[in-house]
Structures are given as structure tokens and as C-alpha cells.
Amino acid sequence: MSIVPVWTLILGAAVFFYVVLDGFDLGIGILYNFAPDRADRQAMMNSIAPIWDGNETWLVLGGLGLLAAFPVAFAIILPAVYFPILVMLLALVFRGVAFEFQFRDAEHRHFWDHAFSIGSAVATFAQGIVLGAFIQGFDVQGRHFVGGSFDCFTPFSLFTGLALMCGYGLLGACWLILKTEGELAERARRWARAAFLGTLTAVGIVSLWTPFIDPDIARRWFSWPNILFLSPVPLATAITGLLWWRAVARKMEVAPFIYAILLFTLAYLGIAISLFPMIVPHHFSLEQAASDPSTQIFLGVGTLFLLPVIFVYTGWSYWVFRGKVRGDIGYH
Amino acid sequence: MTLDPVILSRLQFGWVIAWHILLPAFTVGIASYIALMEGLYFFTGKEIYFRISSFWIRIFAIAFGMGVVTGVVMPFQFGTNWSRFSDITANIVSPLLAYEGLTAFTLEAGFLGVLLFGRKLVPQWAHFGSAFLVAFGTLLSSFWILSTNSWMQTPAGYRMVDGRFVPVDWMAIVFNPSFPYRLAHTVDAFYVTTGFVVLAVGAWLIRKKTFASEGKVMLTTTLTLLAVLVPLQILLGDMHGLNTLEHQPAKLAAIEAHWNREARAPLTLFAIPDQKAETNRAAIDVPLLGSLILTHDVNGVVPGLKDFPPEDRAPVAIPFFAFRIMVGLGLLMLALVALGWALRFVGKLFSSEWFLKTLIWSGPIGFLAVLAGWTTTEVGRQPWTVYGLLRTGDSVTPSLTGGDVLISLAGYALVYLIVYPVGVWFMARAIQRGPGDMVVPVGGGRPAGPVKAPPEMGAP
Numbered sequence: 001m002s003i004v005p006v007w008t009l010i011l012g013a014a015v016f017f018y019v020v021l022d023g024f025d026l027g028i029g030i031l032y033n034f035a036p037d038r039a040d041r042q043a044m045m046n047s048i049a050p051i052w053d054g055n056e057t058w059l060v061l062g063g064l065g066l067l068a069a070f071p072v073a074f075a076i077i078l079p080a081v082y083f084p085i086l087v088m089l090l091a092l093v094f095r096g097v098a099f100e101f102q103f104r105d106a107e108h109r110h111f112w113d114h115a116f117s118i119g120s121a122v123a124t125f126a127q128g129i130v131l132g133a134f135i136q137g138f139d140v141q142g143r144h145f146v147g148g149s150f151d152c153f154t155p156f157s158l159f160t161g162l163a164l165m166c167g168y169g170l171l172g173a174c175w176l177i178l179k180t181e182g183e184l185a186e187r188a189r190r191w192a193r194a195a196f197l198g199t200l201t202a203v204g205i206v207s208l209w210t211p212f213i214d215p216d217i218a219r220r221w222f223s224w225p226n227i228l229f230l231s232p233v234p235l236a237t238a239i240t241g242l243l244w245w246r247a248v249a250r251k252m253e254v255a256p257f258i259y260a261i262l263l264f265t266l267a268y269l270g271i272a273i274s275l276f277p278m279i280v281p282h283h284f285s286l287e288q289a290a291s292d293p294s295t296q297i298f299l300g301v302g303t304l305f306l307l308p309v310i311f312v313y314t315g316w317s318y319w320v321f322r323g324k325v326r327g328d329i330g331y332h
Numbered sequence: 333m334t335l336d337p338v339i340l341s342r343l344q345f346g347w348v349i350a351w352h353i354l355l356p357a358f359t360v361g362i363a364s365y366i367a368l369m370e371g372l373y374f375f376t377g378k379e380i381y382f383r384i385s386s387f388w389i390r391i392f393a394i395a396f397g398m399g400v401v402t403g404v405v406m407p408f409q410f411g412t413n414w415s416r417f418s419d420i421t422a423n424i425v426s427p428l429l430a431y432e433g434l435t436a437f438t439l440e441a442g443f444l445g446v447l448l449f450g451r452k453l454v455p456q457w458a459h460f461g462s463a464f465l466v467a468f469g470t471l472l473s474s475f476w477i478l479s480t481n482s483w484m485q486t487p488a489g490y491r492m493v494d495g496r497f498v499p500v501d502w503m504a505i506v507f508n509p510s511f512p513y514r515l516a517h518t519v520d521a522f523y524v525t526t527g528f529v530v531l532a533v534g535a536w537l538i539r540k541k542t543f544a545s546e547g548k549v550m551l552t553t554t555l556t557l558l559a560v561l562v563p564l565q566i567l568l569g570d571m572h573g574l575n576t577l578e579h580q581p582a583k584l585a586a587i588e589a590h591w592n593r594e595a596r597a598p599l600t601l602f603a604i605p606d607q608k609a610e611t612n613r614a615a616i617d618v619p620l621l622g623s624l625i626l627t628h629d630v631n632g633v634v635p636g637l638k639d640f641p642p643e644d645r646a647p648v649a650i651p652f653f654a655f656r657i658m659v660g661l662g663l664l665m666l667a668l669v670a671l672g673w674a675l676r677f678v679g680k681l682f683s684s685e686w687f688l689k690t691l692i693w694s695g696p697i698g699f700l701a702v703l704a705g706w707t708t709t710e711v712g713r714q715p716w717t718v719y720g721l722l723r724t725g726d727s728v729t730p731s732l733t734g735g736d737v738l739i740s741l742a743g744y745a746l747v748y749l750i751v752y753p754v755g756v757w758f759m760a761r762a763i764q765r766g767p768g769d770m771v772v773p774v775g776g777g778r779p780a781g782p783v784k785a786p787p788e789m790g791a792p
Binding site: 049050051053054056057059060061063064065067068071072074075076077078079080082083085086087089090092093094096097099100101104105143144145146147148149291292294295298299302303306307310313314316317320321 | 393394396397398400401402403404405407408410411412415416418419422423424426427429430431433434435437438439441442443444445446448449450453454498499500502729730731732733736739740743744747751754755758761762
């Protein structure tokens with residue numbers, strides 16, 4: 001029996017954790033420049049200060065998971081998105097050090113504020129380009145990417161870049177609704193509505209655009225009887241959207257974040273349905289790209305044991321910092 | 333001249349890892365020191381340990397944040413610039429890297445928040461526990477990444493299938509021949525590096541007088557630790573050298589600039605190696621000492637570079653000089669520790685102005701030694717990424733042009749040249765603030781029993 005389905009689930013989950021977790025703290029960075037005063041900005045920063053680097057750890061875990069489970073996909077995809085990855089990493093360096101630097105450096109606070117905000121926005125945009133380029137597929141011969149390093153910049157990938165900025169902005173705003181109170185929470189609700197509308201529009205456009213790019217994806221969704229099995233996905237998205245809107249209107253605090261995550265889950269599921277079982281679209285399936293069984297088992301056993309442990313202590317860390325952001329916890 | 337993506341990719345990897353390694357060289361050591369201080373505070377209740385720990389936590393926070401973001405860069409280098417290496421070695425190398433992420437990064441990140449921001453929110457034992465687990469995480473990280481590096485230096489436990497490595501024996505892969513020596517030598521190097529930083533800061537605090545009691549505790553605790561760690565490091569270095577002789581003879585010959593295989597070999601103290609002419613210029617040799625040090629036997633045979641075809645030799649001058657810099661700095665550190673102990677015996681450790689000044693200036697000495705050692709081992713194993721099996725030139729991403737890599741290299745150069753000086757400047761400012769405004773927290777952080785009166789406080 002093959003262990004590949006297990007690894008597909010592990011990797012799928014790791015990437016999804018990354019998207020949601022770093023998604024909301026990158027989203028806070030995107031919204032940061034819209035906050036009018038120092039106190040609000042500090043509260044926004046402090047709402048993620050104790051957890052952001054744990055969230056970013058999932059980026060490394062996702063990347064290494066891909067290398068470990070499907071190495072040839074790693075060796076093809078990363079060169080193909082050479083520049084978006086470069087830009088993302090440099091932007092993450094800037095926004096990461098800005099956490100520590102901005103509050104220690106009153107004279108250059110303006111600069112580090114921008115580093116945090118623009119860094120978060122640029123990193124998100126670059127991740128969106130990676131996503132778009134991945135959906136479009138790459139020039140591959142044998143086990144190598146043979147296209148150019150700038151091929152990944154297309155109208156579609158630039159659009160998915162913008163779409164992801166809306167999406168992360170939505171997650172960030174919902175996190176703020178959960179973690180802050182008063183005027184800032186009210187402002188977060190306004191940001192959340194704008195980001196929500198942007199996200200939903202973008203998801204709609206991408207859903208209509210992808211079948212045009214790729215006839216395989218069109219067949220996957222619109223052929224009979226698939227259209228019957230798969231119609232719950234857009235339907236559920238619409239219902240979740242309505243529930244989200246109602247939750248924000250009723251000033252609920254936890255529900256908007258939960259529904260936003262659910263929206264991400266559905267969009268993620270949509271992409272998975274479009275591409276499955278390919279890990280390098282048109283070239284390598286998950287089975288074909290899989291690493292040696294011994295590698296998958298050696299790492300898989302440890303991973304299945306360690307993941308629950310990680311969830312327990314990560315959960316404890318979130319629990320310690322539960323509740324609304326306090327002025328005396330974090331940078332002050 | 334055309335731009336060579338291989339050379340540029342090597343420069344880029346060297347650049348990002350050289351800057352990155354400076355951070356673990358400090359955070360691995362200081363995390364353990366913080367755990368030690370938190371432990372002393374927890375068990376003795378003396379506030380001075382609390383103040384010292386809180387002081388170092390502030391500095392650690394900056395270094396760790398920089399370490400995280402420059403560390404995230406590293407695994408992506410394998411994909412973007414070294415995709416052939418990734419494809420060929422992934423079956424073996426990737427689980428080691430992934431286990432580093434799963435066991436170490438998550439542990440560090442999970443408890444770092446509580447260590448930095450949670451003192452008021454959790455009981456004291458939980459805060460001490462977090463400090464301990466963060467320190468343990470940094471050591472686990474060292475374990476896995478050095479296992480990976482060691483496997484690339486001394487591959488074991490594999491077979492080749494269709495030109496790619498396939499695992500046969502995981503124990504042999506993880507505990508490959510050079511790993512125990514490299515792990516011990518590197519972790520000790522990180523501890524010693526941190527030790528000299530703490531000595532420098534302690535000496536500075538003593539001279540500044542405001543926080544002299546904290547400075548004195550830093551000096552005495554660290555000097556005690558270094559009295560073990562520095563001699564141990566020399567012993568470990570020697571064992572690592574014997575291991576290199578056995579498993580990477582071409583590298584050892586390059587380190588020693590030793591061209592001809594011979595018994596009763598001399599030790600070349602200084603020379604200008606001439607790669608083309610296959611000889612040394614202006615050499616200063618000590619007879620017999622080469623065989624004695626490298627094989628522990630005056631009649632021992634030392635390999636020569638001419639045993640290996642020219643295309644399989646490292647650029648001799650770089651490992652040769654880097655190694656001598658590392659050893660020289662190591663001996664200097666040994667002398668400083670010995671001097672410190674001599675002054676301590678005669679009761680002048682805290683009053684000897686010139687010695688305190690010397691300690692302040694030698695704060696960065698360990699970082700230089702780490703970089704020199706890393707250069708020795710990484711340039712010394714060229715032209716291979718997997719020693720003897722996979723060439724560096726065959727490891728690079730085929731789709732990259734020289735122009736692509738030039739752009740990315742420029743990007744990394746620019747960003748690191750902004751971020752590092754600023755980071756160092758902030759750490760210097762945190763040091764200048766001193767361990768002053770550290771108030772023992774009430775609430776969750778309050779010890780269960782009554783706090784013993786701290787005797788050091790207020791003492792002149």
C-alpha cells in the first residue's frame with residue numbers, strides 16, 4: 001500500500017495551516033498602514049507579536065514537506081517561481097525584523113512601519129503570484145523546469161497576487177475583530193467588509209478564469225456528472241459568505257474569523273479539485289513525483305507522532321495570550 | 333565575461349548562510365545561558381538572576397527574530413538555486429531538514445512567545461520551562477542541520493538508483509561518520525562564542541559601575557563555563573581533524589597545503605599556496621609536527637593534494653588560511669580564559685582595567701572563529717556538494733541565467749546590509765540600557781514561597 005495519500009493530506013494540511021496562520025498576521029501588516037494612530041498600530045502589532053514566528057514556521061514546514069514528499073515537484077516549481085520567491089523572502093525579512101525594530105527605534109519608526117506594512121503586502125502579493133503560476137503550470141522537460149525565470153509573471157498570476165492580498169486582509173481584519181475592542185474593532189469591521197467583497201469578487205473571477213486557461217480544469221468542473229457532485233462547493237461558498245456578513249452585522253467576535261477560515265477552506269478545496277492528482281500540472285502526478293517509500297515512511301511516522309504534540313503546545317501558547325490585546329503584554 | 337550562474341549561486345549561498353550562521357552562533361548559546369539564569373532564579377529566588385535573564389532575553393529577542401527570518405531564506409535556496417541537488421539528494425537530505433522544522437523550529441516558536449511576553453501570564457515554573465524548551469529547541473536544530481551537513485561531507489547509508497540517492501540505513505545516514513565530531517565541535521563553538529559576548533558585556537557593565545553586580549555574576553559564571561568549554565573545544569577540534577583525515581583526505585591536504593603524500597611530514601605554519609605550480613611559496617615548515625598532529629604519530633603518513641586529480645582539489649589557499657585564522661583565534665581565547673582565571677586567583681578580576689577592556693574588545697572573537705571554521709570546512713570540501721559523489725557544478729538549477737542570479741544576489745546583499753547593522757545597533761542599545769528597569773512581576777510570576785532577600789543588591 002502506498003503512503004502517498006497520507007503525505008498528500010499532510011502536505012495539504014501544512015500548506016493550509018500556513019495560509020490561514022501567516023495569512024492573518026500578514027493581513028494585519030497589510031491593514032497596518034490604514035490605522036490612523038500609534039496606539040491602534042501598537043495594538044495591531046501586539047495582537048500577533050507572540051505568535052507570528054510560529055505561524056511563519058509553517059512556511060518552512062510546507063516547503064520542506066514538499067521537498068521531502070514530492071522532491072521533483074520542489075525541484076521544478078521553485079526555479080519556475082524564482083523571482084516571486086526571492087521577493088517574498090526579502091519582504092518577509094523586512095517585515096519580520098520590523099516587529100522588533102519599530103518599537104525600539106522612535107526616530108526611524110516611520111521607516112519600520114513601512115517596512116512592516118509594505119513588506120507584508122509585497123510578501124502576500126508574491127505568494128499570490130506563486131499560486132497563480134502554479135495553477136497555470138510550467139515548461140518542463142524531463143525532471144527540470146526549462147522556461148525562463150520571468151515566465152511566471154502573467155496577467156493571471158498578477159491577478160491572483162491581488163486576490164490573495166484581499167484574502168489575507170480579510171483574515172487579518174477578522175483576527176482584529178476577535179482580539180481588539182472599541183474603535184479599533186469597529187474600524188476592523190469596516191476593513192473586513194471591504195476585504196470580504198474584494199475577496200469574493202476575486203474568487204469568482206479566478207473560478208471563471210481558470211477553466212478558460214485550462215480545458216482539463218473546465219472538463220473537471222463542467223462535465224456531467226461532475227457538475228452535480230461539485231456544485232456544493234460554490235454553493236457552500238455562497239452560504240458561508242452570507243453567514244459571514246450576518247455575523248459581522250451582528251457584531252459577533254469569533255464567528256467572522258471562523259467563517260473567513262471556512263471561506264479559505266472552500267477556495268483551497270476548489271483549487272485542489274481543479275488540479276488533483278497533479279502536483280506539477282500536466283507533468284507529474286502525486287504518485288509520479290513521490291520520494292522513495294523509505295523516505296516517506298521515515299519522515300511520515302515521526303510527523304504523525306509530532307504534529308499532535310505541536311498542536312498541543314502551540315495551542316497552549318495561543319491560550320496563554322487569549323482574550324483581547326492588553327496594553328501591558330507585548331511591545332510597550 | 334559571461335556571468336556564471338554556478339559561481340554566482342555559490343556566492344549567494346555563501347552570503348546568506350555566512351550572515352545567518354552568526355545568529356545561531358549567538359542564540360544557541362544565549363538561549364542556554366538564559367535557561368541557566370532562569371533556573372538559578374527559580375531555585376534560589378535571587379533577583380539578580382532574574383535581572384540578568386531579563387536583560388539577555390531582550391537582546392535574544394532581536395537576534396532570534398533576525399535568525400528566524402534569515403533562516404526561512406535557507407531551505408528555499410535549495411529549490412531556487414540548487415534544484416538539481418534537491419532532486420538528486422532529496423530522498424536522504426529532506427527528512428533531516430524536515431525533522432529540524434518539526435522538532436526544533438516549532439518548539440522554539442511555540443515557547444518563544446511565552447519566554448518573551450508571558451512572564452506576567454504564567455506561573456514561574458512555566459516561564460522557566462519555556463526558557464528551557466527554547467534552549468533545547470536550538471540544540472535540536474543544531475543536531476539536525478549538522479547531521480544534514482555532515483552527510484553531505486561524509487555520505488553513508490545510501491545506494492544510487494537512476495543517478496539519485498536512495499536511503500538504505502537511516503541510522504547510518506543520521507549518524508554518519510563526521511556527524512558526532514562536527515556536532516560537538518560546532519555546538520561548543522557556539523557556546524564559546526556566546527561566552528565571549530557575555531564576558532564582554534559583563535566587563536562593560538563592571539567598568540560602567542551602574543550595574544556592576546550583574547556584570548560580576550556574568551563574568552564569574554561565564555569564566556567558569558569557559559574554563560571547561562575552551563580546552564574541550566581544542567580537544568574536539570583535534571578529534572574532528574583525525575576524522576577529516578580518515579574520511580576527507582583531499583580536504584585535509586588542502587587545509588594543510590600539503591602537496592606530496594609522505595610519512596614524517598612537516599607542519600606548514602605559513603605559506604602562499606600556488607595551485608597551478610602545485611607547491612607552496614615562502615613556506616615556514618616545522619619538521620615532523622605535521623605527522624604528529626594529524627596522525628598522532630611522527631611516522632604517520634599524511635596525504636598530499638597530488639594524490640587527487642587537479643579537478644578534484646579545493647582552492648587550497650582559502651581553507652589553508654581560514655583554518656589558521658580559526659586555530660589562532662582559538663589559542664587566543666584559551667589565553668584570555670587562562671588570564672582571567674589567574675586574575676581571579678589573585679583577586680584582581682574585577683579591578684584590572686586593562687583586562688576588562690581587553691574582554692570588551694574580544695566580544696566578537698568567537699564569531700570570527702566560527703566564520704573561519706565554517707569557511708574551512710565548506711570550501712575545503714569543494715568541488716563537491718556531496719563529497720566525492722555530486723559536484724557543485726552539477727547541483728545548480730539548470731534554468732537559471734547568470735543575470736537572474738546577479739539580481740537575486742544583489743537583492744540579498746542590499747537587504748542584509750541594511751538589516752544586520754541595524755540589528756547590531758539595536759542590540760548594542762539594549763546592552764547600553766543595562767539590566768536596569770527589570771521589575772519582578774507580580775501575579776503569575778510570583779514565586780510560591782517568600783522571596784529570599786537578594787544579598788547582592790545595594791552592596792557596593
